[in-house]
Amino acid sequence: IMETISDHHHHHHNHKPHFILIPWMAQGHFIPMIDIARLLSLHSVFVTVITTPGNTSRISSTISRLLPVHFTTLSFPSTATGLPPGCENLDSVPSRDLARNFYNAAKLLRQPLEHYLRTSIPPPSCIIAGVGFPWLHSIAKELNVPRLVFQGFSCFSLLCNHNLSFFKPHETVSSPSQPFLLPHLPQTRQQQQQQQQQQQLMITKSELPKFFDKSSEFYDIYKELQEGENSADGIIVNSFDELEPEYAEFLAKATKKRVWTVGPVSLSSEDKLDVSERGNKADINEEDCLHWLNTQVPGSVIYVSFGSMGKLAPEQVKELGFGLEETKRPFIWVMKTSEKSPELEEWLAGEFRERNEGKCFLIRGWAPQVMILKHKAVGGFLTHCGWNSTLEGVAAGVPLMTWPLGADQFLNEKLVVEVLGIGVRVGAKAAVASMEGGEKGSGEMVRREMVVKAVERLMDGGDEEGKERRERVKELEEKAKKALMIGGSSWLNLDLLIGYVSEHDVVKLHG
Numbered sequence: 316i317m318e319t320i321s322d323h324h325h326h327h328h329n330h331k332p333h334f335i336l337i338p339w340m341a342q343g344h345f346i347p348m349i350d351i352a353r354l355l356s357l358h359s360v361f362v363t364v365i366t367t368p369g370n371t372s373r374i375s376s377t378i379s380r381l382l383p384v385h386f387t388t389l390s391f392p393s394t395a396t397g398l399p400p401g402c403e404n405l406d407s408v409p410s411r412d413l414a415r416n417f418y419n420a421a422k423l424l425r426q427p428l429e430h431y432l433r434t435s436i437p438p439p440s441c442i443i444a445g446v447g448f449p450w451l452h453s454i455a456k457e458l459n460v461p462r463l464v465f466q467g468f469s470c471f472s473l474l475c476n477h478n479l480s481f482f483k484p485h486e487t488v489s490s491p492s493q494p495f496l497l498p499h500l501p502q503t504r505q506q507q508q509q510q511q512q513q514q515q516l517m518i519t520k521s522e523l524p525k526f527f528d529k530s531s532e533f534y535d536i537y538k539e540l541q542e543g544e545n546s547a548d549g550i551i552v553n554s555f556d557e558l559e560p561e562y563a564e565f566l567a568k569a570t571k572k573r574v575w576t577v578g579p580v581s582l583s584s585e586d587k588l589d590v591s592e593r594g595n596k597a598d599i600n601e602e603d604c605l606h607w608l609n610t611q612v613p614g615s616v617i618y619v620s621f622g623s624m625g626k627l628a629p630e631q632v633k634e635l636g637f638g639l640e641e642t643k644r645p646f647i648w649v650m651k652t653s654e655k656s657p658e659l660e661e662w663l664a665g666e667f668r669e670r671n672e673g674k675c676f677l678i679r680g681w682a683p684q685v686m687i688l689k690h691k692a693v694g695g696f697l698t699h700c701g702w703n704s705t706l707e708g709v710a711a712g713v714p715l716m717t718w719p720l721g722a723d724q725f726l727n728e729k730l731v732v733e734v735l736g737i738g739v740r741v742g743a744k745a746a747v748a749s750m751e752g753g754e755k756g757s758g759e760m761v762r763r764e765m766v767v768k769a770v771e772r773l774m775d776g777g778d779e780e781g782k783e784r785r786e787r788v789k790e791l792e793e794k795a796k797k798a799l800m801i802g803g804s805s806w807l808n809l810d811l812l813i814g815y816v817s818e819h820d821v822v823k824l825h826g
């Protein structure tokens with residue numbers, strides 16, 4: 316099989332490099348890395364994914380269809396650092412206080428990992444490392460192997476982060492809510508073509524990723540991660556050139572690193588099961604969900620999800636529910652099972668259920684997100700703007716309603732709403748502490764009227780602005796699909812990446 320694929324793609328390299336992928340154990344990092352492994356294997360190189368048993372067991376069926384990719388597991392020492400047994404993914408860390416323990420448990424993988432890398436046959440040609448492994452630097456140096464990072468961010472937010480840490484404008488503002496300019500961003504192609512002035516993108520301190528907060532209890536960890544990224548040989552990005560070309564280019568210039576955009580990786584397989592079981596087994600019956608979607612008018616359904624980690628305080632969950640109900644539109648609502656409170660459970664099972672029978676398809680736990688987004692009934696996506704979700708919405712041609720909670724999400728919102736013009740803000744103002752599971756949200760509550768207003772703007776078919784937004788996202792969907800096809804930009808970037816790694820191998824072996 317490998318031979319036919321290789322002939323088909325007529326590779327110029329006669330040497331077959333060995334890529335080692337070490338995904339960070341959080342769904343937003345793990346899922347796209349598995350897709351990247353699949354994409355690399357389609358380019359007929361050796362691919363090994365190193366992870367832990369708890370993470371492979373979630374996707375055992377996907378792995379069984381990914382035969383050319385080799386999976387190696389190292390047992391995860393969760394109990395050694397005080398985590399509950401079986402806690403091998405950030406989404407199952409019971410509380411924010413234990414996040415550091417998780418990071419430390421990952422550090423204990425160092426010795427077995429280094430052993431694997433030293434003894435692996437064929438030897439590694441390249442390491443693609445997730446964010447939590449900055450210490451891979453020294454072994455990569457020792458083995459003279461390029462180490463590339465995969466942070467899971469967009470080029471836009473990577474560039475913003477780079478510029479913010481360099482120019483530090485946030486250190487001179489007087490209050491957390493005072494807007495300041497995102498420094499040193501390029502003019503977009505579209506602005507150049509239409510001879511428009513460069514857009515001024517503003518941000519506030521309360522919207523910034525936590526790693527800019529020196530008083531954060533995790534600041535030391537953020538520093539280590541940052542150093543790991545600064546010393547990497549290149550950056551792999553889940554994005555595509557047509558989406559954010561100027562940011563990709565400036566990111567490479569600013570960091571003086573090679574940047575390879577290889578996405579949207581969610582399009583790496585069209586296999587029905589790969590799509591419906593992506594990342595985890597769904598907590599609903601897929602057929603039921605598809606059946607419900609089939610009974611809905613095309614473009615009428617709103618899909619609501621806050622990603623794999625996003626949690627809202629119970630009152631906020633209810634307020635959102637009231638808002639969605641008031642729109643009288645059908646919606647699929649994904650709620651994490653950790654978002655439990657007796658009061659909320661009672662409301663959901665009683666009053667809410669009665670009033671929304673047939674209108675609301677509720678998913679508690681894991682949703683087959685890409686399967687849902689692809690369905691023609693879905694006409695809008697209320698998202699927390701995690702980068703994977705954002706790009707999955709784009710790849711499905713669905714306009715977004717943005718409700719960032721923290722991390723890089725406010726930056727993604729700016730890209731979506733202000734630069735690309737494919738989204739509507741709900742109006743969330745500040746990162747919420749509930750991201751990490753607390754009730755003590757620092758941001759103001761998003762009220763039901765805000766939800767209703769944003770949904771109406773997003774879904775209204777008659778209005779010119781809404782029509783244009785929909786057209787723009789459909790155009791991007793087409794470009795996204797082309798990017799992954801043979802000869803498309805992401806396909807070519809992957810080829811360039813393989814060329815870069817092969818060349819390094821050849822020089823290493825033959826001088």
Ligand code: UDP
Binds near residue numbers: 594682701707
């Ligand atoms: N996801 C999913 N079902 C869920 C929740 C999340 O399939 O119920 C997937 C989603 O499609 C995306 C990833 O998990 O690929 C979440 O990544 P993202 O960057 O959007 O957000 P994060 O979870 O990292 O905040």
